[in-house]
Amino acid sequence: MGSSRQYQERCSNKCYTDCRSDFKGRSDFVINIGLIGFGTVGVGVYNTFMERKDYLEMLLQNELNIKKILVKNIDKERNVKVNRELLTSNEDDFFSDNDIEIIIEVTPGASDAYRYAKKALLGNKHFITSNKALVSAYYEELSTLFEEKNLKFLYEASVGGAIPIVREMKEQIKLNEVTNIRAILNGTTNFILTNIYEKNISFYEALKTAQELGYAEQNPSDDIDGLDSMRKIRILSTLGFGTSIVEDDVLVNGIGNVSSYDIDTLKKRGFKVKLIASAIVSNGRYQVSVFPTAINSKDIFYNIDYRKNIISFTGDKVGELSFIGEGAGMYETANSVLSDLIEVISNKDFTSPLRARGLENSISNYKGNFYVRISNEKIDIPKEFIRDIVSEDNPFVFTTHEIKNFELIEYLKKIRQNDYSIIKIDK
């Protein structure tokens, strides 16, 4: 552990104006940071860090230094002004640097990142990540292990991009029982859906632009198939409900089957399609889902377009709170990462222990009114399902009464229909 670990005791008071001039150049006042990942988010973190370095040092009363940057491909051309000597692709070299006290991990995928988190633990280093795949897969384990060693494990950027929702949720659960979370949590799919709705741009063209702009995951099917939203609502509902909700508890439907025909048909009926993540607790039972959803203009989610995210949650004391902001992007995400860095150094974060609330998963009872398109001519659908026939011929499209999603899917399986799209209709 580097010698500056005393910063937590030394500067937790308001001394920064008095000792401002004292720390510069003193080795015991240097906090060394190791950055893992130097892509969209990593470069955003590095550039913002360099731009704000003087101010952050004054604020935090320590000299701050990004000492090493671990990447995958050391020879890659990078459009960023950086001392190339900071870069390494040698994991051992990176982790054996005992001067590094804080790791910022901004890589894709859970498996290597998990190894990095364990190595950080072994080396007594705090760990900040934007990697929702990691947080979602190992939330309980990593939170516990870091806490046991009195180290921070922070992940603000893993949910909602620029929106400071993790911090706010931790704040509100001190006084509230959270009963309901509803959100648009994926910038890429919202960008695609908005482009189709507003500009009639094709699904793949819009996805390509989202990739070029750095919004999409390395494997974009994580966005399209709803996995990214699933990970984020899994993290948020676990935090909010104070009980462990794991990936398998979530009903996940992405936008892969949503076509421009569906978006256009629903547009004519006054709806926009959004990929909505939702988590509800009622009478000791919870339902957590990700579902393409048709919403009308009275819904505050209606004007959340392009890469914007929104998160609304309800606490029994505070009522409903809503947060809107950019859900993806280089500097927006870097901002959340660096806000965690400030928290680590100023030693402000508190843990959010899970409670034994004894909640039960009731997702198999998930109900709704649905829009269903079947790429086929009219087929026999039980009368009790159908509320309204939208198109009789190829494609066959209808809306349903309130029914169980599970029963609808079972029926489509029974009549051997594999090619369909289902969109929930919110009233």
Ligand SMILES: NC(=O)C1=CN([C@@H]2O[C@H](COP(=O)(O)OP(=O)(O)OC[C@H]3O[C@@H](n4cnc5c(N)ncnc54)[C@H](OP(=O)(O)O)[C@@H]3O)[C@@H](O)[C@H]2O)C=CC1
């Ligand atoms: N982009 C966004 O808007 C947001 C992204 N996130 C999350 O942040 C993380 C990073 O995203 P983003 O910056 O877009 O991803 P990029 O693909 O742009 O960059 C990934 C970086 O990680 C490096 N890397 C990949 N694998 C490894 C590995 N095994 N060991 C060390 N370095 C590795 C790559 O190295 P090299 O450069 O050598 O290829 C690259 O520098 C992801 O988990 C993502 O889900 C979260 C919120 C928003």
Ligand SMILES: N[C@@H](CC=O)C(=O)O
């Ligand atoms: N791929 C994600 C990036 C941010 O989390 C998204 O599109 O929201």
